[in-house]
Amino acid sequence: MLALRKTQPAPGLVLTDVPEPSPAPGEVLVAVEAAGICGTDVHIADWTAGYESMTAGMPVTIGHEFAGRIAALGEGALGVSVGQLVTVRPSTVCGRCAACTAGDPDACTGRRGIGIGRDGAFTRLVRVPALNCVAVPPSLDPELAAMTEPLSVSLHAVDLAQVRAGQRVLVLGPGPIGLGIAMFAAAAGAEVVLAGHGDTTRLAVARMLGPILALDLAGTDLPTTLAAHGQDEPFHAVIEAAGVTSAVQDGLLRLRKGGTFVVAGIHARPAPIDLTRLVRMEQTIHGAYRAPIADWSRVLAFMARHAETVRCMITHRLPLKDALAGIELSHKREAGKVILLP
Ligand SMILES: [Zn+2]
Ligand SMILES: [Zn+2]
Incomplete structure (x- = not known):
């Protein structure tokens, strides 16, 4: 075979x-x-x-x-x-x-x-x-x-970010894991911004998954693009699924005091982080990798309710x-x- x-x-x-x-x-x-x-x-x-x-x-x-x-x-x-x-x-x-x-x-x-x-x-x-x-x-x-498996990873990342209705959530990276994260965060009632870099197809997919503001940073940068869309307020949670090392510090700068930064991307090299700022802002960095077994049935139940959305x-x-x-x-x-x- x-x-x-x-x-x-x-x-x-x-x-x-x-x-x-x-x-x-x-x-x-x-x-x-x-x-x-x-x-x-x-x-x-x-x-x-x-x-x-x-x-x-x-x-x-x-x-x-x-x-x-x-x-x-x-x-x-x-x-x-x-x-x-x-x-x-x-x-x-x-x-x-x-x-x-x-x-x-x-x-x-x-x-x-x-x-x-x-x-x-x-x-x-x-x-x-x-x-x-x-x-x-x-x-x-x-x-x-x-x-089910990739979406269980996305759901786990959203859980670790403790996303709640009404919160502002920034997702970095519109690959399949990032798309799932944006979808689950929006389904939880959060206000979701998803940023990519020249990912036209994937950002178009994101717009079909829920009320998600999907932004292309090609030719510009994160602060400029967020400001242009009235997104100056810092976020309750930032979830990184890009695997791009520079996105870590960029994302931390958009996180509010006491907020949670979840890293779900796989990074080929270490990322520089301003730890003193992290300390003063009392922020949390959490890694997200493999979802617990119980999340699999939650994902299957979600897909059964939203089959055509997920299929997008x-x-x-x-x-x-x-x-x-x-x-x-x-x-x-x-x-x-x-x-x-x-
Ligand atoms: Zn996988
Ligand atoms: Zn064992």
Whole structure:
């Protein structure tokens, strides 16, 4: 079967034939119906800093945002049935570390990511632990279900920013995670400003996701653009999902006293921060990475209520054979979410 793989610790991905997998005990085989391309996949393709730990697992099929039907059950796989539509939590736990044996898998120190440390979903069949499968409500189709993982990251970032109705929230970066953050913050009743840099397509998508003021900073800068739109007041929360180091200090300067700055972007280098100003302003910086398990059902319930709104985020649907073109679309930031249909 065709698979999009990372084969060496250098830039590039390879579309190649691999044997069909069979599920180990406790695992199931999922026939992938939709798989989203993530910023992480673009980073893996470019081989930017921060992904070196993948080397041990290479060659590895990438793709960690997906939904599909259970095609086969391994020995002792519980809680799922053949033919069921599921989406899959990509982070697998070891079952052996102190946190796992204490019943706190969220804190597992031996995690391996499906599509990062073990074979993922940019192919037709993927084996995953049965425990990682999350049932999809009947009203949702595979392409929406495949968005559960990135949207759980967005929702988690909004939770950490403690966004409430009536607050002003600035979101930096209109990639799929930033779009989800803007959508959830607007749904929570916040006044949302989303800023991008030459991201025409993505900013247009943002305007379909709710009452979001989507601003393009191309040829100008954040303070000038905010002032031009009457947005001089500082924000209760600033959420960064751009992975652009300069956006961190820019964003902090727009945050009000006592406000929360959430970093959800992956940064290739350290960011300079004016800590004395942070101290005097009594601000909080919070990292947001992986959502707790409970957020998955909240995202699925939200999508069931707002299916057609969420679907606006999907700008491209491509067959697996065009996966490299999909990676390139995401790379050039010309797409909202790109979905591969294996
Ligand atoms: Zn992702
Ligand atoms: Zn563990």
